[in-house]
Amino acid sequence: MTEPTPLRRPRADQARLVADVVRHQIHAGGYPDGLPTEAELAAEFLVSRNAVRQALAVLKAEGLIDREPKVGTRVAVRKYDHGLNHLVGLKETFRDYGEIRNEVRAAMTVSAPPSVAARLAVAPGEPVVFIERLRYLGDLPLSLDMTYLARDIGDAVLEHSLEHNDVFALIELVTGQRLGGADVAVEAVSADPHSAAILQVPQSASLLLLERLAHLDDGRPVDLEYIRLRGDRITLRSNLIRGE
Structure with missing residues (x-):
């Protein structure tokens, strides 16, 4: 040999x-x-x-x-795997790693910007619910989530605790329907000074920006999220099958 x-x-x-x-x-x-x-x-x-x-x-x-x-x-540190094969919230994703808690930074009704309105299939300027959360695994800040919800669903979601619940679970609770799927896009972005301070990373550190539009099982788009994930602590993983 x-x-x-x-x-x-x-x-x-x-x-x-x-x-x-x-x-x-x-x-x-x-x-x-x-x-x-x-x-x-x-x-x-x-x-x-x-x-x-x-x-x-x-x-x-x-x-x-x-x-x-x-x-x-x-x-020195290990990363946490965030799978992309299933439509699950962060609490469900990291249940084997520890407790996820949410710091609710904003929860309000806003006028839908045109791009948000188009994704949620509502008229531009129509009221939607906006939620911003800083999400921790223990004491470690992992992600900064900005969520736009259709008004009727968002109002019902705000009647429940956001500190310890995934929004996905609350959507299914208040609608009595399952979420059917989501469109997802991921790109690398540099942390702006404000996001860097919130997530406790250096300025211009690499973040994973996940854009996700979730639909109910009847196809209705109800949840548009922009999620900044710490690239130094999270790895996105998926299983791929080669098509015909």
Whole structure:
């Protein structure tokens, strides 16, 4: 059997490869007792120790690992998986990680901006209910959610506690219908100074902006959300099937 040969690529390319694989391992729960040594990682990936050192520097700058002399390299934080296969609220998504609580920053009736009105199939300027929540997992702020609800449903939702309930669950409660599906778009955005302060991240840190329009099972659009998720603590995951 032929022995593998070292990767003959620029150091920056080698470092990126190492960083990507190690990052994935961390997110998958790997290295509970600390990362391998630089020499061991270099042998595993068939790259130079300088490339490994550069990769670890990237992961340290991301806040994923800590490196201390005579102690070694350990995982500093782990991310939480947020699945995209099912239409569930944050409390349902993270029920295995701990308690989700909501800081309600706004709950009011507003005139629907034209783009919001179009998505909710109401007339521009028609009253809709707006809710803004800062959502915590324990003491960790995870997301800043802005929600627009159709007026009749939103008014009924506001009669219930928003501090410990998902809006999805309340919609199903007040309508007596199941949510049928949602249109979802995700993009990376930089944290503006205000959002950065609220979510306790550096200014211009990467956030995941999730836009989601949820429908009742009869097809009626009822819930338009703009959710800023901390990119340093949340990984979006989905299972994909190749079509014909």
